[in-house]
Amino acid sequence: MDIHTTGSERIAFSDSETMFAGFTTQDFIELAYCAGDFMLAIDESNIIRDVAINGKDYQLANQWIGKKWAETVTVESVAKIEQMLAEGENRNTAWRQVNHRSDGDDIPIQYRAIKPKNGSWTIAVGRDLRAISMLQQKLLKTQQSMERDYLNLRQTETRYRLLFDNISYPVMIVDAANLQLQQANRSLHGLMKAVPGSLDGTKLTQLVHADSRDRLLAHIGAASVSNSFEPVEVRLARQDVSVRLAMSAFRQSGKQFWLINLDDGEHNIPSNPSDRYILDAVEKMPDAFVLTNDNQEIVVANRAFAELVQAGSLEQLIGVSLNRFIGRPNIDLNLLRKQLKDYQNVRNFSSVVNDLGGSEEPVEISAIMIERDEPLFGYSVRTIGRRERDLPNANTELRSVDQLTELVGRKTLKEIVRESTDLIERMCIEAALIHTSDNRASAAEILGLSRQSLYSKLHRHGLGNLPEKD
Incomplete structure (x- = not known):
């Protein structure tokens, strides 16, 4: 400088x-x-x-x-x-x-x-310049953390929009203050025979026939003061079609909105508010969720699971064996099923997901078994690979023996030893870089390495983008 x-x-x-x-x-x-x-x-x-x-x-x-x-x-x-x-x-x-x-x-x-x-x-x-250098390091780490949070926010928003547009039944979001449509999905535009996107900003009362507007406004008034109410039947404008309209309230940025479902008799929609909340939560949750039958064939999956396994659509997954994606075939899932039959639920089971492209992603699985005429198995799959890619923490501790032994059965001894060696080497390099405020010359010296050797290891462990001090 x-x-x-x-x-x-x-x-x-x-x-x-x-x-x-x-x-x-x-x-x-x-x-x-x-x-x-x-x-x-x-x-x-x-x-x-x-x-x-x-x-x-x-x-x-x-x-x-x-x-x-x-x-x-x-x-x-x-x-x-x-x-x-x-x-x-x-x-x-x-x-x-x-x-x-x-x-x-x-x-x-x-x-x-x-x-x-x-x-x-x-x-x-x-x-x-030591005080300035420390502030620069804190600023860099804060900026990287903000960039990760922004990326997660964008990904969550993308998932929400995909789920909202692909819901089979008509649904819309309405501003409670002026009853203007803020967003409507494709199914609602199809029901109203409107061009996609053309209904945004339209008054809710304009979507129903004049004979049904008073009934609709009375229902909105009742819904505003009560959490328990039945759907109301209204007739759509310019159409001889009657639908049942169900509303649920939510708040965002200090404003109240209505989430409205329309039952035209052709689509299955949740019958009560609690069912709708559960369905919406499963569809929008960032963690992958999948439901299988007793043969481990996928019955239901959310959009996050389809994204995790790189599937083009949810329909592509229905009927496929979950063994295709979870761990090693007929090993991890058999272990999970045995524990589920003994205890009905499993928490934080370590495994990997194999996507359709042949890549692996480390995950933690929580599972439940639902006792019915034919038992169902629900799996919540959370990726843990991003934790290992986050900025190094000065308090990071070495993987324990118990954690290493959890890999037995999923990887060979040679792979476990190699992974453990790489992990220890990476953590030592990260600790040296933290200790030296990312000064590579000093880090190489305290590690007993030449600078060329340190640069080679930084590149191998994906740490090569760390800034070198002037």
Whole structure:
């Protein structure tokens, strides 16, 4: 990080000789203290002969005395030191950031070197950038966290829109304050014989025949003061069609809305509010859900499960054996079924999902068994791979023996050993990068690796996009 300072950016005293006439050497030193935290006195051989510290790092800086200035910094900073020494007499020099070597973290300091025209000594004034560097790291981590949250929000919104448009029965969302349609699905547009999207902004009362409007408004009034009410039958406008209209209220951003289902007799819709809530929750939940029969053939699946296994549609999955997707065929599901028959439910069962493209995704499965004439099995599948890709946490602990033994039966011993070795290596590298604030030179040193070897391992573990400090 170089900050250039040119003569055109300065406004000097009009009579500097008079202004500084009474200043002593100590006064000029005080001015220098105001400009920086470190001051180095460097002789003609570029050796540090004395230091002045405006802080608590005197013991550290005292180790630099008697060494060449370039020998106290990291490799990538040597060229900057040589350039500053060469430009010492130039008043239009730049502030340049260099990294001093230290037993712990490298110390980032921004220097400007000043050499008098008639003198042999160079004075380097430095500003400590450690606090700024820590803030930059926190800002970077916060930004990455916000980007992940934004991506999750976009994915959730996409799932919601897909589910809303693909519901087979007519449904709409209405603003309770003015009864304007905010959103209507394809089925409702088809029922009203309208172009998709053309109903948005239309008054709810305009969708029903004039004879049914008073009944509709009375039903809305009753629904506003009671949570228990039956659907109302109304006749649609410009059509000789009667439908049953069921409403449920919800709030968003401080405003009340109505979720309205229309039963035209051709589609199966939930018969009571609690059933509708459960169906909507299953359809919109971000975790995958699938229901199978006793032969492990898929009966029902939500959109999240179809996305997880890379299926083009939900219909493509109906009747397919769940063994095709969960763990190793006839092993994981048989274990789950045995536990379900003994305990009726299972929590956090570790496995993998094999999608239609041949990829694997680590998951946790919670399952229940529903006792009926023919038993049904419900599986909630949650991906856990993203947890391992999140930013490293300083309190991350090594995988326990119990956790490793859970892999037995799903992977071979050779694969478990290789995975454990890779995991330990990755965690050690992440810990070293955290300890050194992502300074790769220092991380390689504390790990006992060359920088080239560290870069190779960073690339292999997918950590190659970590920023290198200047």
